[in-house]
């Protein structure tokens with residue numbers, strides 16, 4: 181009998197997206213020069229958006245979902261990879277224009293794959309996932325702007341989420357004093373356990389605020405956008421820096437010019453999807469070195485593969501704490 185592989189597939193018909201498990205033949209698991217036995221994937225906010233079609237992430241009529249995966253190379257026609265290599269794929273259009281990671285087997289382009297550095301196994305790679313790797317990219321952008329531990333307090337918004345929890349863990353390990361902004365104050369002890377010195381209520385940031393406010397933050401990692409980001413910009417110190425990667429509050433940005441013109445502040449976009457390979461390899465190398473794997477485990481929850489179709493609501497409603505790993509069974 182022909183070998184088949186279980187995968188979570190999105191199909192668009194008459195404009196409507198439906199999502200369900202299918203058994204795929206080897207000829208249906210994608211195109212490319214490397215085949216991977218997928219071991220773990222993850223649930224990111226963007227996976228929730230893709231599955232619910234809240235934003236049209238899926239741009240093909242039929243696609244395996246999942247923006248991330250980690251696994252072992254099963255066959256390779258590319259000299260960069262040999263059978264047995266442990267690899268990770270983040271973004272690069274996975275689950276948008278080509279097949280993603282919610283599958284037992286994936287055939288894909290070697291250009292999308294990063295070899296995992298020593299010190300990170302495939303489960304840890306997916307505990308990190310796109311959200312954690314984006315947190316690393318955000319911290320690296322702050323460093324390139326010369327934000328140092330002695331610069332002052334760094335704010336992390338969306339603190340209990342995937343980007344937020346990993347950003348707190350990384351920044352505190354690097355010696356920064358971190359304030360966490362969360363709507364889940366019941367998670368204050370958890371956030372302090374990850375390394376936050378202080379925890380504030382996100383309600384302080386999520387409503388329309390003054391154009392210029394008392395300076396509070398030397399830098400910030402924001403994954404919320406909207407009024408939250410606008411208020412953070414208005415609360416940056418002179419020459420303060422904020423990275424912006426996400427839209428958990430909204431994709432609008434109701435900010436004003438004053439902090440830019442009068443306080444010399446910087447707003448830096450962070451994109452993980454099309455980040456060049458050299459930057460990805462640097463980020464994964466830094467994660468292996470700087471992320472405390474015990475803290476990573478503490479911020480990780482497991483979601484069974486079979487539960488994925490009902491999981492989008494949970495992440496879109498902010499009900500998942502930290503990062504969610506999916507073992508591909």
Ligand code: NDP
Nearest residue numbers: 225311338339340341342343362363426427428429451452
């Ligand atoms: P999560 O859902 O894990 O975390 C988002 C967090 O934002 C929530 O946990 C919650 O934190 C907070 N939040 C939720 N709703 C609101 C709201 N209405 N107002 C203010 N805060 C809110 O998502 P991720 O961490 O995976 O992703 C965060 C964002 O970053 C998403 O928009 C995602 O699409 C984006 N992203 C972008 C990437 C890029 O390449 N540019 C890559 C990765 C992510 P709390 O409960 O603590 O308040």
